[in-house]
Amino acid sequence: MTLIPHPPQRALPLHREMERVWSRPPGLKGFLTSVNHSEIGMRFMALAGIYFGIGGILAMLIRTQLATPQGAFLDTALYNQIFTMHGSIMMFLFAIPMLEGLSMYLLPKMLGTRDMAFPRLSAFGWWCYLFGGLILLVALAAGMAPDGGWFMYTPLSSRTYTPGVNADVWLLGVTFVEISAIAAAVEITVTILRLRAPGMRLTQMPLFAWYMLGTSAMMLAGFPPLILGSVLLELERAFDWPFFDVARGGDSLLWQHLFWLFGHPEVYIIFLPAAGAISTILPVMCRTKILGYEAIVAAIVGLVFLSFGLWVHHMFTVGIPQMALAFFSAASTLVAVPTAVQIFAWTGTMWKGTPRLTLPMLHLLAFFGTFVLGGLTGVMLAVVPFNWQAHDTAFVTAHLHYVLIGGFVFPMMAAAVYWLPLMSGRVRVRGVGEVAFALIFIGFHGTFLVMHLTGLLGMPRRIPVYPDNPEWALPNLISTVFSFMMSIGFVLFALDLLLHALFGRRSTRDPWQANTLEWKMALPVPSYNIAALPVSTDISAVALARGEGALPGAPRGRREVLAVSSLEGKAQHVAVLPGNTLLPVVTAAMVGVFVLLMLFGAYILACAALLGVLVCGWTWHRFGRDLRPAQIEVTPGQTLPDQTGVEGSLTRSGMIALIIADASLFGSFLFALGFLSVIAPGWPPPDSGLGLGALVLGGGTLSALAVASGLSRWSRGPLPAALAGVVALVTVLGVAWLLDDPTRHARDALRAAATGYAALHIGIAVLLALIARTRAPATAAASRSLWRLWQDFTLITVAILALLVVAQEVLS
Structure with a gap:
């Protein structure tokens, strides 16, 4: 094993050397081959924003249809496709990818490293997300979009009642997108646990990292039940295997169980990253430190565990035993406790600080007012008698939007305004954002507050017309008018971001005086983040820029980061990350070909496409074959081995995370086996x-x-x-x-x-x-x-x- 010391300073300046190693080629080739976490994260967020706009347009079509009792704007078949695609886009193509993109962009900067643990996996996930979303949108444009609701309940989604490819588009397209989610969960987990700045203990991480660690753990355990359900339903539709057919030993309730084993944790998967943004932004806006760091961490852990015991919350009306009703009702009420802990911590932070009414702070205040109301109606729905009355009415639709828009969209808008100088190197143009905020806030509450009353008046969800119920007309008209106001606000918010990028003046470093690691980088942030890895959170930005830290520069012409122990943050070895490559897009394209062939029933050719995926998988392992064991000087006087021959590598950690997801899939299959053998008739x-x-x-x-x-x-x-x-x-x-x-x-x-x-x-x-x-x-x-x-x-x-x-x- 050889010793590789720091070579003497080359004539090439430090930052130009780093840029040469970490940057991507220009043009289309660079776009296709880039694996840089900043670019991939921004791509996730940009594409999620586009999908959000499309989902918003579909929402406006729905509200236009419901503005009058006769609803002559859309026919029933098209209306079913539109409301199904609205829910599917918002849940699968906007919310989850947006949080993935934000975390991919921010985590390495917050943790003091240069990239995610598996850059090629990040890029592969984005291409899967792009191709899967395009399948759904093309189907919508062709009139073949799914039309059974974003939850795809059986037997409505079975071949008997949905004979075309509409349901198959949802099952295969959403499963394709879920590959991206699992890839992101593995990436986030390993990055947080193994790529922190040396010496950063788990208990010293930024709260955003804690929130994302909880989120990624929930994704690893929560997404496989949906993937399993989608695979089983597609097998039933394609090959007539009767997993959900009651006449042949199946049970349609199995789909509901598998779906909501994913569906209810997803609410907290969406909420936790937004709460992480709040815990990061709020202390800065209040010029103080967050109150109750340890209590918030405990609340995160509590939410992660409690969220998996609530799925029957959505099934109170299906006829489950009274004891189960009581248990899940109590669990649904109990989950409010860790949420309240966070609310009180944030309120205490504002109380002890000096809040500044900047635009991010306005969005955070809107979050408090909206999310607390959504939480209160959630507690109401956790009570079984009330749930029986309000189930599947517009009241539930209002509650869902109060939780998701209040708990996710408002914090994400605050995050966008807060971190945009980091992404663009510019400060925003004042005025437009404030008007956009007012229109969104007023329009939102005008739309959905009234919808609670509409639901209490008995209006069911997902109906296109209501000619025999004139009492619903006025509330629906009010909701529609305010929904257009809210839409105008979102358009202005997008315009504010565009003006920021085009006309904002150059920003100084750390414009919010946050004094956190991500703001110690040059603006806009270079492709390598920092010239040297921080050995202390107190290190100055100037010192990092001069290379006064661990692994300064790129003297060996490789993308190097430090891998640390999970708990103590002790530096263990030097990890060499792969550079730009076409493998992610080619592999995602092969998976996309497989999905399309399955969609059109070409099953033999689909097996051939799987061989293409296998070849791509074989090619991935070629990286690092030529590396030789070496001791690398990471700081003067300190040497560490590189990843060659190290069994505790990042790849091993990634394999463990993947096995956890696989174990969740396997456990879900055992649940399906036990449920059918005990509950289903004909056994x-x-x-x-x-x-x-x-x-x-x-x-x-x-x-x-x-x-x-x-x-x-x-x-x-x-x-x-x-x-x-x-x-x-x-x-x-x-x-x-x-x-x-x-x-x-x-x-x-x-x-x-x-x-x-x-x-x-x-x-x-x-x-x-x-x-x-x-x-x-x-x-x-x-x-x-x-x-x-x-x-x-x-x-x-x-x-x-x-x-x-x-x-x-x-x-x-």
Whole structure:
């Protein structure tokens, strides 16, 4: 292992050297190949803003339709597509990607590093987001958009009642976008835990990082149930596997459970980043420190755990037992406690400080007034008798918008105004933003406050006309008028951002006097963020610009950052990040081709597209193959190893995060299996003579995986284990032919899905083993570590599935 000290200062100035290494090529090539977190984060936010505008236009069409009882503006079929796409766009294409973009842009700057942990994964996520959103928008323009509501309840979304491709567009397009969300969750988690400035303990992180850590943990656990539900429903629609068909052992309520296992945590996934922005901006606007740092962190942790126990909150009217109603009602009320802790902390911060009524502060005050009202109506809906009366009325629509717009949009507008000088290097042009704020605030409350009354008068959600209920006409007309006022305000807000970018004068460093790490960078922020990594939060901006910190410059011509321990923030090794590449866009395009082929029923060609994805995945691992172990001087007198051969690498942390998401998917599948076998009618199914097939499937799979696991422990290399994995894969696929027709009963469909799950994971284990085999000896140890992690997880999950299949057969 060689020692690489800091070379003497080159003739090329420090910042020009950094720019050469970290910048992207100009033009289209640079756009396609860039992996820089600042650019990718701004792309997420810009595209989310565009989708927000489209969703807003759809909302105006809805309000125009409901302005009069006859509603002659839209026919019923088109109205169904529009309100479905409005909800889908706002939830999946605006809110989640906006918070992803903000966190990608800010986190490295706040944590004192130069990029996210996996830059190529960030870029891949953005391209998936772009392509998935385009699929939905093109379908809308072609009149083939989903029309079953943004929640896609079965059996309405089954092939029987939605025979076209409308529902398939939602299932495949949204799942495509969810890939982006999982990628972002892995990125955010590993970046926060492993790429902080050296010496920054977990308890010393900015609160925004704490909020995003909680958000990413919820995304890892909350999105897989929706992905599983979408996959199962698409399998039912495409191949007639009856997961949700009551006549064949399925249950339509299974979809609701899987959807709301995602849907209710998503409310807090959306709220937490906005709360992080509030906790960051509010102390600056009040010229003081945040009150109750520890209490806020505890509240974040409490929200993360409590949010997963509330999904039945949306299902109080489906006929669940009284004990379950009482439990989930109490849990829905209890979740208000950690939210109230944060509200009191923010109120106390304003009380002890000196608030400045700047534009960001106005948006924050609007948040307080709006979100508290939304929280109060949420507590009302948590009470079962009231929920039964207000369920599926306009009252719920009003509550939802008070929570989402009050809890997310107002804080995001404050964040946009606050951090725009960081992004553009300019200060805003005063006047337009203040008018926009007034129109949005008045228009919002005029629209949705009245809607509470409309719901209490009995108006259901999602109806296009109401000719027999003239008492609803005036409230709906008032809501429509104020909704257009709110829309004009959003247009002015967009104009304010444009004027800021085009005509704002140059900003000084840290225009808000925040004195936080992100404001210690040059404006606009360069592609590498900082010339040297801060070794102390008290280090000055001038010192960082001079390279007085860790890893100054780019003397080795590589993109280098420091990886630290998760809790203490102790520097462990130097991580080398990949540079600009076409791999993310090519891989996302191959996934997009697969989705389109599935959408049009070309399943054989879709399998060929998956081979293209496999080739792209194989190509990703080539980065770093030529690295050699070395000791790098990070500060004078301190040396650390680079990532070569280090088992505790960023990639291993990313694999652990991915396995957590996979475990959530697996747990959701076990929930589906248990729910159908206990709740659904027609269980157990009539005997199908599958005893031998079930035993062979369970025993053969378990034996082959045990052999693979043993060889991975005792062989000198992964090749024998890879061969054993091939045997296991062939065993699973071969025994699949012994299974009965999966269209016969939900039990058989679940067994077929379990077989596919096992085959996919064994195949990935084989791929990882072969990758480890092709690695150079210096880098093979880290690859073997990743492969063993995945193989152990695969062994555990497939063994559980095999044992459940055998147990089912024996018990039936």
